[in-house]
Amino acid sequence: MNGRIAFRPAVEISYLTERQQYTLLEAMEYNDVTPSLAQAIKMKKYNQDGKLTSERMTVCNLLLCR
Numbered sequence: 001m002n003g004r005i006a007f008r009p010a011v012e013i014s015y016l017t018e019r020q021q022y023t024l025l026e027a028m029e030y031n032d033v034t035p036s037l038a039q040a041i042k043m044k045k046y047n048q049d050g051k052l053t054s055e056r057m058t059v060c061n062l063l064l065c066r
Contacts, residue, residue, distance in 0.1 A: 005034050012040035016047055020057070027058045 028034055046052040
C-alpha cells in the first residue's frame with residue numbers, strides 16, 4: 001500500500017463513522033491493501049443497512065468483495 005486511496009473509494013469510505021474508518025485503516029495497513037470502488041460501495045451499503053462489522057471490512061478487503 002502506498003498510503004493512498006483512489007478518490008472515488010475515498011468518497012464512499014467518508015460515509016463510514018470515524019471509528020469504522022479507523023478500523024478499516026488498520027485492516028488496510030495490516031494486509032497492505034486498499035479497497036476498490038466496488039468494495040467501498042459495498043462497505044457503505046453494509047453500513048447503511050447496519051451490517052458493517054470490522055470482520056466484514058477485513059473480508060471485503062481480502063476476499064468476498066473483490
